[in-house]
Amino acid sequence: xxxxxxxxxxxxxxxxxxxxxxxxxxxxxWYKLRHDRLTMIAFGILLLLxxxxxxxxxxxxxxxxxxxxxxxLLNTYQKPTFDPPAxxxxxxxxxxxxxxxxxxxxxVSLAVGFVAALVNLTVGxxxxxxxxxxxxxxxxxxxxxxxxxxxxPTIFLLLIFAAIWEPGPVxxxxxxxxxxxxxxxxxxRGQTFALREREFVVAAKTIGAKPTRIMFKHILPNILPLxxxxxxxxxxxxxxxxxxxxxxxxxxxxxxxxWGNLLTNATSYFVRAWWLVVSPGVLIxxxxxxxxxxxxxxxxxxxxxxxxxx
Amino acid sequence: xxxxxxxxxxxxxxxxxGISIITFVIVRLSPGDPIRFFxxxxxxxxxxxxxxxxxxxGLDKPIPLQYVDWLIAxxxxxxxxxxxxxxxxxxxxxxxxPATLQLAVVALxxxxxxxxxxxxxxxxxxxxxSDGMIRVFGVAGHAVPAFWLGLVLIIVFAVQLRWLxxxxxxTVGKDVWDLPDRLRHILLPAFVLSLTGIANYSRILxxxxxxxxxxxxxxxxxxxxxxxxxxxxxxxxxxxxxxVVTALxxxxxxxxxxxxxxxxxxxxxxxxxxxFQAAIAKDYPIVQAATMFVSALLVASYLLRDIAYxxxxxxxxxx
Numbered sequence: 001x002x003x004x005x006x007x008x009x010x011x012x013x014x015x016x017x018x019x020x021x022x023x024x025x026x027x028x029x030w031y032k033l034r035h036d037r038l039t040m041i042a043f044g045i046l047l048l049l050x051x052x053x054x055x056x057x058x059x060x061x062x063x064x065x066x067x068x069x070x071x072x073l074l075n076t077y078q079k080p081t082f083d084p085p086a087x088x089x090x091x092x093x094x095x096x097x098x099x100x101x102x103x104x105x106x107x108v109s110l111a112v113g114f115v116a117a118l119v120n121l122t123v124g125x126x127x128x129x130x131x132x133x134x135x136x137x138x139x140x141x142x143x144x145x146x147x148x149x150x151x152x153p154t155i156f157l158l159l160i161f162a163a164i165w166e167p168g169p170v171x172x173x174x175x176x177x178x179x180x181x182x183x184x185x186x187x188x189r190g191q192t193f194a195l196r197e198r199e200f201v202v203a204a205k206t207i208g209a210k211p212t213r214i215m216f217k218h219i220l221p222n223i224l225p226l227x228x229x230x231x232x233x234x235x236x237x238x239x240x241x242x243x244x245x246x247x248x249x250x251x252x253x254x255x256x257x258x259w260g261n262l263l264t265n266a267t268s269y270f271v272r273a274w275w276l277v278v279s280p281g282v283l284i285x286x287x288x289x290x291x292x293x294x295x296x297x298x299x300x301x302x303x304x305x306x307x308x309x310x
Numbered sequence: 311x312x313x314x315x316x317x318x319x320x321x322x323x324x325x326x327x328g329i330s331i332i333t334f335v336i337v338r339l340s341p342g343d344p345i346r347f348f349x350x351x352x353x354x355x356x357x358x359x360x361x362x363x364x365x366x367x368g369l370d371k372p373i374p375l376q377y378v379d380w381l382i383a384x385x386x387x388x389x390x391x392x393x394x395x396x397x398x399x400x401x402x403x404x405x406x407x408p409a410t411l412q413l414a415v416v417a418l419x420x421x422x423x424x425x426x427x428x429x430x431x432x433x434x435x436x437x438x439x440s441d442g443m444i445r446v447f448g449v450a451g452h453a454v455p456a457f458w459l460g461l462v463l464i465i466v467f468a469v470q471l472r473w474l475x476x477x478x479x480x481t482v483g484k485d486v487w488d489l490p491d492r493l494r495h496i497l498l499p500a501f502v503l504s505l506t507g508i509a510n511y512s513r514i515l516x517x518x519x520x521x522x523x524x525x526x527x528x529x530x531x532x533x534x535x536x537x538x539x540x541x542x543x544x545x546x547x548x549x550x551x552x553x554v555v556t557a558l559x560x561x562x563x564x565x566x567x568x569x570x571x572x573x574x575x576x577x578x579x580x581x582x583x584x585x586f587q588a589a590i591a592k593d594y595p596i597v598q599a600a601t602m603f604v605s606a607l608l609v610a611s612y613l614l615r616d617i618a619y620x621x622x623x624x625x626x627x628x629x
Contacts, residue, residue: 144324144325144328145328147321147325147328148324148325148328148329148332149332150563151325151329151605151608151609151612152329152332152333152601152604152605152608153563153566153567153570153604153605153608154567155567155568155570155571156566156567156570156585156600156601156604157332157336157601159570159585159586159589160336160337160585160589160597160601161336163586163589163590163592164336164337164340164589164592164594164597165340165341166341236452236453240453240455243455243457243458244455244456244457244571247455247457247458247571248457248571248574248586250590260455263457263458263461267461267575270461270464270465270469271469274465277458277461277462277465278462280458281455281458281459281461281462284455284458285450285453285454285455285458288452288453288455289449289450289453291453292449292452292453293449296449
């Protein structure tokens with residue numbers, strides 16, 4: 001009889017969580033993300049921008065019937081109009097289609113952001129893990145180098161490098177990647193410090209695992225979630241830096257278009273054509289905003305400690 | 311405390327050496343011969359003259375030796391003559407410092423006076439409409455490209471409305487001490503420069519205030535029957551302001567870096583614009599002087615931040 005009543009009893013909310021099939025960190029995060037409307041919208045917009053930029057050739061040929069370099073000196077400074085569609089966002093000082101140029105520019109700006117972020121994540125994570133795991137001399141050297149690099153304003157260093165060395169787009173991307181890793185590596189190092197003392201690392205060491213295996217197979221998976229958060233914010237910061245540099249005429253140089261260098265001439269013609277100034281900036285702003293929102297959303301979804309708060 | 315400060319001062323030395331190496335290497339190992347820029351446009355120069363110049367500037371020595379020479383001169387604030395102005399690079403740079411300082415001070419004041427209250431308001435009105443707006447601003451403020459915001463503000467306030475000037479520090483022909491005129495000039499660039507910091511501070515203060523408000527001593531203060539205003543401003547805010555001190559280092563770095571772009575947009579005759587022009591013209595002594603100067607400034611500000619933090623929070627010294 002007593003057992004019967006126990007089985008009928010309705011489980012409490014806490015028990016209900018215990019009773020449901022277990023979720024891994026990732027599936028749990030995905031579940032939370034799907035219910036985070038703001039993050040999903042941001043993700044959608046970013047994806048749309050990326051797809052539009054990736055398909056720039058298709059759009060230029062089929063929708064706008066206007067190539068990237070095509071000029072039309074009879075139709076300079078056209079206001080935004082639906083007819084012809086190429087002037088959807090107006091035309092510039094030599095009659096080029098702003099919307100087509102923006103699509104191609106997006107391709108470059110997004111590519112720079114993602115590739116440079118990949119470079120700095122690889123560098124930052126590797127160096128951070130190494131310094132945090134081995135400590136001692138290696139860590140001293142690391143701390144010295146990071147403090148040094150952090151004491152020179154990045155944009156200063158980048159601008160001087162770009163002005164003096166005049167790098168091409170690929171070199172510039174890699175250099176940006178090599179300058180932005182300090183934040184990530186400091187974070188990874190801190191986490192590694194804490195994790196290397198934990199039982200599972202000691203256990204792995206006991207059975208003779210090599211340092212590289214411990215760092216990448218045992219410690220890294222534990223840090224990975226928040227690395228994604230940092231990556232999203234990082235890409236945003238890089239896109240902003242690249243656009244400023246290109247605007248100043250030192251980053252991605254014409255004829256290669258980028259959202260930043262579309263604004264370079266803006267200073268001289270904004271009195272006649274303000275719409276040419278607005279659109280590239282709005283796209284940069286929108287992209288970076290989406291990335292930051294995704295970063296925030298990921299942080300909420302991936303950090304189990306925040307569960308109680310929301 | 312004295313030991314802490316001395317230890318912290320000693321830590322700054324290797325950092326400064328590191329900065330000097332980077333500054334030297336990035337310029338000295340660049341492609342192209344500096345002498346070529348030096349004699350650019352002078353037709354009657356012979357190869358022999360170039361060799362003599364190279365020797366005079368010590369450019370024929372091995373690179374590490376050149377670094378040591380450069381370092382010794384640099385410690386005496388001698389960065390050499392500007393290739394373009396043919397004057398002492400450091401003196402020229404110093405001439406541009408007041409302009410940047412004005413801009414940075416006004417921007418910093420704006421950040422604190424706007425950012426801190428915004429964060430506190432958001433925390434006190436948690437979950438409301440105004441909290442939402444401030445939080446959106448906290449993210450959006452970081453995402454705006456500063457140079458673009460500058461352009462847009464120039465279009466709106468200088469070109470369309472004609473309320474504010476778009477360029478420079480003061481109207482040509484006006485008295486140098488014409489304060490209203492200077493204020494009108496500094497408004498737009500200072501605002502653009504301060505935006506990231508405002509967003510930053512509003513975020514930090516919101517999180518901190520919420521954190522502090524949930525602590526026991528605030529509940530005790532409430533239980534004592536203290537006025538809400540006293541609890542917030544005397545008990546809570548004092549503790550919530552600690553991270554403002556910590557964030558200051560990063561904020562200053564942001565100001566210095568941001569000034570470079572903002573000064574360019576608004577033709578502000580400061581250190582940033584000067585460095586930019588020198589970099590374009592490959593005027594290496596000025597580029598090196600500027601990089602060292604700005605970085606040394608940052609090292610000093612990180613130092614001050616750590617000391618201030620140790621004063622505000624005595625636990626730090628132990629660690």
